[in-house]
Amino acid sequence: MEKKFGILFTVSLWCLAAVCSASGSSYLVDDSGGLGPRFDGIGGLSGGGATSRLLVSYPDPERSQILDYLFSPNFGAALHILKVEIGGDAQSTEGTEPSHMHSPDDENYQRGYEWWLMKEAKKRNPNIKLYALPWGWPGWVGNYTNSPYTDIKQTIGYVMKWLQGARTVHGLTMDYLGIWNEKSYTKDYIKLLRKTLDSSGFQNVQLVASDGKFEISYDILTDPELAAAVSILGFHYPGTYVTKYTTETRKTLWSSEDYSTKNDNVGAGCWARILNQNYVNGNMTSTISWNLIASYYGSMPFGRCGLMTAEEPWSGNYAVEGPIWVTAHTTQFTLPGWKYYLRGSGAGHLDLGGSYVSLTDGKNFTIVIETMTHNHSQCIRPSLPPYTVRAQTATFDLKGMFNSIKSLNVFYSKPGYGGNSSVYFMNKSPVQVVNGQFNLTLYPDEIYTLTTQAVGMKGKYPDPPQTKPFPTKYTDNFDEYPIYSEASYFTDQAGCFEIRNSGNISHNLVMQQVATSFPVNWCNDAHHPISVIGNHTWRDVSFSIDVHVLPSSGAILALRVDAGGCGAAGSEGIYFWLGGSGKYNVTTDMEGKSVVMNGTAPIIGNTWATVQLTVVGGEAKGSVNGVEVFDWVNIPTVLPHHGWIAIGTPDYSAAQFDNFAIHSAS
Numbered sequence: 001m002e003k004k005f006g007i008l009f010t011v012s013l014w015c016l017a018a019v020c021s022a023s024g025s026s027y028l029v030d031d032s033g034g035l036g037p038r039f040d041g042i043g044g045l046s047g048g049g050a051t052s053r054l055l056v057s058y059p060d061p062e063r064s065q066i067l068d069y070l071f072s073p074n075f076g077a078a079l080h081i082l083k084v085e086i087g088g089d090a091q092s093t094e095g096t097e098p099s100h101m102h103s104p105d106d107e108n109y110q111r112g113y114e115w116w117l118m119k120e121a122k123k124r125n126p127n128i129k130l131y132a133l134p135w136g137w138p139g140w141v142g143n144y145t146n147s148p149y150t151d152i153k154q155t156i157g158y159v160m161k162w163l164q165g166a167r168t169v170h171g172l173t174m175d176y177l178g179i180w181n182e183k184s185y186t187k188d189y190i191k192l193l194r195k196t197l198d199s200s201g202f203q204n205v206q207l208v209a210s211d212g213k214f215e216i217s218y219d220i221l222t223d224p225e226l227a228a229a230v231s232i233l234g235f236h237y238p239g240t241y242v243t244k245y246t247t248e249t250r251k252t253l254w255s256s257e258d259y260s261t262k263n264d265n266v267g268a269g270c271w272a273r274i275l276n277q278n279y280v281n282g283n284m285t286s287t288i289s290w291n292l293i294a295s296y297y298g299s300m301p302f303g304r305c306g307l308m309t310a311e312e313p314w315s316g317n318y319a320v321e322g323p324i325w326v327t328a329h330t331t332q333f334t335l336p337g338w339k340y341y342l343r344g345s346g347a348g349h350l351d352l353g354g355s356y357v358s359l360t361d362g363k364n365f366t367i368v369i370e371t372m373t374h375n376h377s378q379c380i381r382p383s384l385p386p387y388t389v390r391a392q393t394a395t396f397d398l399k400g401m402f403n404s405i406k407s408l409n410v411f412y413s414k415p416g417y418g419g420n421s422s423v424y425f426m427n428k429s430p431v432q433v434v435n436g437q438f439n440l441t442l443y444p445d446e447i448y449t450l451t452t453q454a455v456g457m458k459g460k461y462p463d464p465p466q467t468k469p470f471p472t473k474y475t476d477n478f479d480e481y482p483i484y485s486e487a488s489y490f491t492d493q494a495g496c497f498e499i500r501n502s503g504n505i506s507h508n509l510v511m512q513q514v515a516t517s518f519p520v521n522w523c524n525d526a527h528h529p530i531s532v533i534g535n536h537t538w539r540d541v542s543f544s545i546d547v548h549v550l551p552s553s554g555a556i557l558a559l560r561v562d563a564g565g566c567g568a569a570g571s572e573g574i575y576f577w578l579g580g581s582g583k584y585n586v587t588t589d590m591e592g593k594s595v596v597m598n599g600t601a602p603i604i605g606n607t608w609a610t611v612q613l614t615v616v617g618g619e620a621k622g623s624v625n626g627v628e629v630f631d632w633v634n635i636p637t638v639l640p641h642h643g644w645i646a647i648g649t650p651d652y653s654a655a656q657f658d659n660f661a662i663h664s665a666s
């Protein structure tokens, strides 16, 4: 497929380090035969789910600095696309995100942090593209059948409300909209969604389908109406390749979720390789990182799998990681709407390993080259077939528009491995171009950007505050938050907990469980709403909280909760369940199956009570209003030895919480 320009030649290099000779090849960069597809940009995904949960609780100036590293043009990652979850009250990987409609007659656009994040991104880059996608849905969507396709009109009505709320309440217009993350689609749903968008003033919202594997390609080939409804085929973790059917669709192709790798130097290598090779191998014109920023407890599944890390709002510490600068290699020197060069005349593989991708807007030229080795660029998935990279000299021959340029500005990265130090986004001396030609000696594990653009900046703020563990004494009366937001550091793992007005002047604002039914789930939701906080390494903890429960329901206090994310439903720990009927029990599992104690407790429905749970050494104790309810000595050693603090409700009904206090923790 690739046209190789000129003949392969060998050059001898001076003995540099261990490399005494390296063969060189020549690569044509030529637009005279036309350019390739439109470049649609590099993006980050907030959500899928709750991946930015801790970010919103950061103090300033750190919070604003982090946002600059992500979104400000010419500073850090300078992202072109922000993809967000349309919250569905359902567990979507690191937690739940709230729905704009907990029930059919509910509607609210002040919940969660995605609105805030989109506005902060737009403030920094008004041209950033927005892309929205649902993971789970509230149970009522689909009339409690656990499918959003039972009543597609109802489901489309729900999605349209979100788009309208975005526009009218927040002034946010989506550029792209997806179907149902990594789940099924129906052709009827996609077609009716397109028609509804067109007839409701959302003609410019392009549909991406179907944020999953390749099946949609066959349906696109065989159903012209579907093909017309879908603007972009979006695939997840394609491993840089697409299928034959996919190519035959002639559609715009994206890797609409990719990366998901720990943001160390191997993660940076993964990201550098796929950003180039998703185009070189798969003709994909956008790549979106799951996730945007690792802003959830590091002990949750997929800890640190974001472009950077901000998981300590209580200390203000954060870390700008390699993937930020790898992103900058492309984003700071291109914009959506630029064109890729065709493969074989400006993009392709390097003969001794690695790849190159050229882009232009007709006036400016940028080429990104990477030589990431196999061991240093493996992503979490799919597995990467072996290949080798060797030192090489590459000659690039510029023909066409840029034949007469005299020099190119250079940015360079070399992530360090095995104790070697890292270089990221270093501005090197320009490379001279002679008669449209320049040579570059490339070693393994390097990233180069050469560009006609005079921009490019490695943004830098003063070092953030030192890292600190979650405080072992901590209180929150929930009175300092905007209504409908979420209390700092609590991360909901089932159901949704929002700040609400208690209607009682002594309690003022409280934290309330507000999801109204088990969701149309994306992964395995727990049947009991629960929110975790604290430090997963804590073993001995004492905490208290005021609860106000319905007579027919109750509240849960728990310690040593050992699992979050899609594993939360199966978590173990010590769970103290209190019923509004005045009964209690203690279980060692989240699903409430293994009861170790039960009895009566002085809890009265619709009345506030202070509940305390303490685990110290081998003993667990619970009390209500200072009166001991249970004392469990010699708790078995098979129980988790550590985990989070949690509060919850035994079913999807309302309960209020106030005056949370961690008395001791270790």
Ligand SMILES: *[C@@H]1O[C@H](CO)[C@@H](O)[C@H](O)[C@H]1NC(C)=O
Pocket: 142, 143, 150, 151, 154
């Ligand atoms: C779902 O419920 C709504 C509201 O009750 C009703 O109008 C609609 O007909 C139901 N849809 C189906 C497919 O049962």
Ligand SMILES: *[C@@H]1O[C@H](CO)[C@@H](O)[C@H](O)[C@H]1NC(C)=O
Pocket: 037, 038, 247, 250, 251, 252, 253, 283, 285
């Ligand atoms: C690559 O995708 C573009 C559309 O984005 C299409 O026009 C072109 O034919 C594709 N090329 C190949 C080789 O598949």
Ligand SMILES: *[C@@H]1O[C@H](CO)[C@@H](O)[C@H](O)[C@H]1NC(C)=O
Pocket: 334, 335, 361, 363, 364, 453
């Ligand atoms: C491209 O180059 C032109 C002229 O040199 C400049 O005005 C324009 O801002 C550049 N485009 C980008 C995206 O930097």
Ligand SMILES: *[C@@H]1O[C@H](CO)[C@@H](O)[C@H](O)[C@H]1NC(C)=O
Pocket: 375
């Ligand atoms: C890659 O990693 C494997 C497993 O750790 C190791 O055996 C192999 O030597 C490494 N290859 C290179 C080229 O470093």
Ligand SMILES: *[C@@H]1O[C@H](CO)[C@@H](O)[C@H](O)[C@H]1NC(C)=O
Pocket: 416, 417, 418, 419, 420
């Ligand atoms: C560290 O750097 C040295 C010198 O450049 C190189 O030979 C070695 O392979 C590097 N180690 C790793 C693990 O990449």
Ligand SMILES: *[C@@H]1O[C@H](CO)[C@@H](O)[C@H](O)[C@H]1NC(C)=O
Pocket: 011, 395, 432, 433, 434, 437, 438, 439
């Ligand atoms: C690039 O290398 C080739 C082969 O050694 C040489 O002929 C050519 O002059 C070099 N070009 C530049 C611009 O240095």
Ligand SMILES: *[C@@H]1O[C@H](CO)[C@@H](O)[C@H](O)[C@H]1NC(C)=O
Pocket: 297, 298, 468, 469, 470, 534, 535, 536, 537
């Ligand atoms: C939990 O505590 C350990 C030990 O003090 C500390 O290393 C870790 O950073 C803490 N994590 C959090 C999330 O506070």
Ligand SMILES: *[C@@H]1O[C@H](CO)[C@@H](O)[C@H](O)[C@H]1NC(C)=O
Pocket: 504, 505, 506, 507, 608
């Ligand atoms: C309001 O809360 C206080 C303190 O918990 C309680 O004593 C009082 O009875 C509550 N008032 C009502 C009307 O529930």
Ligand SMILES: *[C@@H]1O[C@H](CO)[C@@H](O)[C@H](O)[C@H]1NC(C)=O
Pocket: 553, 554, 555, 577, 578, 579, 580, 583, 584, 585, 592, 593, 595, 650
């Ligand atoms: C434990 O107590 C809670 C709260 O009263 C109740 O909902 C649950 O059914 C009880 N579990 C068992 C197994 O009795």
Ligand SMILES: *[C@@H]1O[C@H](CO)[C@@H](O)[C@H](O)[C@H]1NC(C)=O
Pocket: 583, 598, 599, 600
């Ligand atoms: C405790 O559990 C036992 C066994 O399930 C049950 O018979 C008893 O009624 C329960 N006690 C209370 C107070 O709920």
